[in-house]
Amino acid sequence: MIEIKLDRGRCQGYGNCVLVAPELFDLDADGLAVVQQAFVGDEHLEAVRKAAYDCPTSSIAFVEGADPPG
Numbered sequence: 001m002i003e004i005k006l007d008r009g010r011c012q013g014y015g016n017c018v019l020v021a022p023e024l025f026d027l028d029a030d031g032l033a034v035v036q037q038a039f040v041g042d043e044h045l046e047a048v049r050k051a052a053y054d055c056p057t058s059s060i061a062f063v064e065g066a067d068p069p070g
Helices: 016-020 042-054
Strands: 002-006 025-027 033-035 060-064
Touching: 002 033, 002 042, 016 025, 016 042, 042 060
Parallel strands: none
Antiparallel strands: 002 060, 025 033
C-alpha cells in the first residue's frame, strides 16, 4: 500500500499531478491540488512516483509499504 502526502502550503496549482494521475489528484476551487485517495494499492506506484517527481514545487511525497489507519 502507498500513502500519498500533499503539502498544500507549497502547492502552486500547476496541475502536473492531475495530468499524470487524474484518478489520484484533482484541483479544488482555489486551483490547488487535492488527493482523491490518501492510500492506494501498489499498482499505482508508477503514477504516484511520476506525479511526485513532476511536481515543480515538490509538494507531493509518498510512503511505500504504508498501513492505512484503522
